[in-house]
Amino acid sequence: MTTPSLDDLAALGREFRAGGTDLMSRTVPSREYADLSGTPELTGIEWSADGSARIGALTTVAEIAEDALIRAAYPALAGTAAGLATPQVRAAGTVGGNLLQRNRCAYFRNPAFSCHQDGGDSCPARAGTMLNPTVIESGPCLAPHPSSLAMALIGYDATAEVRGRGAVPVRDLYGDDPGADHLLAPGEILVGVGLPVPVPGERAAYHRAIGRAEAEWPLVEATARVVVEGDRITLAAVAVGGVARTPLRLPEVEAALLAGEPLDRAAALAADRCSPSPDAAYKVALLTGTVLEVLERCLDD
Amino acid sequence: MKITVNSVPTVVDTQEHDAAVDVLREELGLTGAKPACRTGVCGACTIMVDGTPKVSCLLPPEALEEREVTTAEGLDHPVQRAFAAHDGLQCGYCTPGFVVEAAAFVDRWRAEHGDVTPPRETIAAAMAGHLCRCGAYQGIYAAIGAACRGEHDDGHAAGGRVEAMEKISGLARYSTDIRLPGQLEGVIIRSAAAHALVGDVRAPEGTRLVDLLPADRTVRYAGQPVAAVAAATRREALALAAAVQVDYTERPAALDDRPGAPPVYDERSRKQAASSAEGFALPGGWDGNVRRTSAFGARRGRTAKARLEAAHRAGDPGLVTGTYTTAVQVHTPLEPHACVAHWDERGDLRLHLSTQTVGMAAEAAAKRWNLDLGRVHIIADHVGGGFGAKAGLTVEAIAATELARLHAAPVRVALSRGEELTDAGSRPGTSTRVALLVDEAGDLAALDLDTRGRGGVAIGSAVALLARLMYGTAPRRLRDFDVVTNEPPGTAFRGPGGAPLHWALEQAVDEAAHRRGEDPIALRRRWDGNRKRHALYDWAAGLPVWRDRPATGSQTGRFRRGVGVAAANWFYFLVPGTEVELEVQGDVVVARTTTQDIGTGVRTVIAGILREELDLPAERIRVEIGRTGTVPGPPSIGSRTTASVGPATRDAARRLRREGLADGRKVVGRRHRDRRGYVTPFAVAGMAVGRGFSGSVHVTEVEVDTRFGTVRPLRVWGGISAGRIYADGPARSQCEGGIVQGIGYALYEERRIDPVTGVVLTANLEDYRIPGIGDTPEMVLHFHQEGWEHVNGQGVGIGEISTIGVAASVGNAVYNATGWRPHDLPIRPDRVLEGIHR
Structure with missing residues (x-):
């Protein structure tokens, strides 16, 4: 078996396949993809002398969840990886694939509909029925961003290494473009992600608000990273998903925490930027509840 | 392409295939891995690739190149014997996937923790990528726990259903697995x-x-x-x-039930409307898209109405009213x-x-x-x-x-999973308006139910009508309506009509008890004339969880625990013409009848009776069912299989015993008539309605998380009065599965349709949410086996009675926990949050 080079794969002009957990479920039956699996440039976790990690795009979600060094250095990332999807999907799905997957809107995924996401000019969900839409206004598409790992990485101000472009902030992979779930140009390849130097004493938590016990896309999800010195919070990073077209940091909540506000008051600030449709108003309560949940868990132990 | 499958190196052609699962099935004939959802959700196609379980529907064929692949067929692991012994399966379609994943988990667990039982949540998390529609999760928990303790390291599997190992090893062939030459x-x-x-x-x-x-x-x-x-x-x-x-x-399409919606049928085409009832729809009259099916008791109905109107005018505190709705529930069996x-x-x-x-x-x-x-x-x-x-x-x-x-x-x-979830069977949605009146003595004085059933283009809703059969003889008006729409047709689904009826009626009765300040079990016991259910009420009232239940609405913390009860009533159906043929082939007795095992365990029922009557070891009995060309037998619908087949099997066995087990001997046993005969004087479509009603009482304990609006069922006690239990293991599994499906109905399952185009949106198993192993409560069953002495075989069906009351017990438990009564199914987080914070 010879592995094609990244140049060859990019030249195919097709959608890339990493672990296939999104692409294969979306496009069955089809072989119209460029398979990245096995390309050596995209694999492995490397540690720098300063203690920071660089994670290859083809590293599986399960490897992130189970790697002892990652768990110690970046607990919010490892915890998020452990909490998403199912064991088989974590074993197959990759970091790169998770960041660049398409959204899970039932209208987008149903071939009977056309929408902004597949070249159309409208959103059928707006006249239709959607239990899990965005609640933070971000353009004409209502599909929440699906990537839990992107949320966790944004919580670390991580960078994405894009082939031919170098490092860009992970948050810049995303925007409110209703026609795309990420902003990489066709043919661009995410090679890996870079994390900052770990923070000693970091406490972290991840929570996924779902109806059933396991195996669901989140209604709302959040991670928090907190450092406590004495009785003061000296570092706070709160990121949320499931509520907008992109994963988001909540600087207003972080500022309140650093200013010594009680957790519930700080968490409640997450509601201020929401403008939900009546059917989705419950997600605002879930958002503040989820933020409070991760903050409480950070400070519990 | 070279791969090693089950230790055998092989070369396969992958040209024609898009996914690894198809290569295994179509090129190598290894059909244990089932592509049941093709989205990586159900796990039925799980295989091991270099020792790691993966869903083979999401792997391209090349992912197997030069790898060591193990499928269920090639597995040799103690957990397989554990699944058989603990009956961790029913229909078996999901089983090969479960077993492959479980094998990897058990090995990992024992290596890290030794031979101890893993916590329930650990097993649930490990098995989160698998779905069992039959709901055999309790057996799966038990099997994995036992395998982790090392209980099945040697020896063979004892107990379990007769075809267990065939299903566990992936060798059982389902219709999806058949491949004929030139197909x-x-x-x-x-x-x-x-x-x-x-x-x-x-x-x-x-x-x-x-x-x-x-x-x-x-x-x-x-x-x-x-x-x-x-x-x-x-x-x-x-x-x-x-x-x-x-x-x-x-x-123009009718995609809602508003008056003035465009007509679905004209007068001529109405006759072609399919029925969502089992067998046939009752005759009825049309008004636009609304069809009045039946009205029970015109004269007594007027009395009921008059009493309720008077109570309404007088502001009578004994008047309990409410409207209860249910969502469309899709059957979605794992084998399409x-x-x-x-x-x-x-x-x-x-x-x-x-x-x-x-x-x-x-x-x-x-x-x-x-x-x-x-x-x-x-x-x-x-x-x-x-x-x-x-x-x-x-x-x-x-x-x-x-x-x-x-x-x-x-x-x-x-069918693909999308087709299966769109147009292959669903329980109609309903809206039921209930009014009941309790008089000063605390007795039921009047009952009024109007149900509008929404089964798409199908008719035949019969929900309210079933309320004739419970709670005595007080005057009642029971009316059913179909509201037809341009949506896929509803179909009979396990206890058709019974599930939505009990959701409404059993909460209204609960409400009546709370208004009176009376124990809900005690009130039911007073109102309910069914003596067999009395025994279940006494059992339920004695449960510590019931005695220690919190006062309704007394809790203020984030997590609120509640306990709810619901009773249910169902028919005893049978096929009086059932026969069972026995043939002696050398040492082996072969049993045949025209029936089928869809996961109920009827093979095991037949084999058990033969073992008992003929005193034969298991290996000398073979049950050949699932085929035509033999004596008549029952369909597996309407809880009638075992009650029909069981007595005929016993009759055949006794004949054979009398005649002697000579090689080549053939006898036919019949299903002899019950004492006092049947309600129906002659069989209609081969079916009779037997005398007596089966009963259930479910007691459910939930925990409501008021922060997230989630309802977690913790424990369920299921009391069933259906007489003699023929095969304890499969009977328990079926009743547990009934609880699991009832929890799905109560909390998660909801078919959603785009209101503009009529396209089903919940067309995959991520968007149509059935219960997983982590949603499964601990379950305790109680079989009250007396009261069916008039029945040949002394036992009747359990498939439907075991599920129809479950949702109401969840609803009543949520009310007990929070003081807020859910009226609409499923009890979603948004509804809980709105309800408890209102």
């Missing part, structure tokens, strides 16, 4: 419009097209079958289907509807069919294709679940048979 793949072309007159159907030159339209050439829901085509591979068949152009003249049809060299029709009704399907096929019944051969050795959706001659069988004739070759038609 083609058929696909169904479905309507893109919710309501349209179909004009031309244009296919590429030379295409052999089967027309599936009704006589009036009108499609009445999006997803309705229009035509079918076949080709050598599924990929080619799909491409061919995509090339067929269908002209639609669209008509599937048929391989083949016209053999003699012109006989051979159907490998995933069916609950081998006999009825053969009769319908003989009639449709004008054949002698003896020339229709149905094979359904294993059936991957049904729950009511696989009765009679279903559309995939019609399509496959017609295609097989056109192509003069065997044709397989297996």
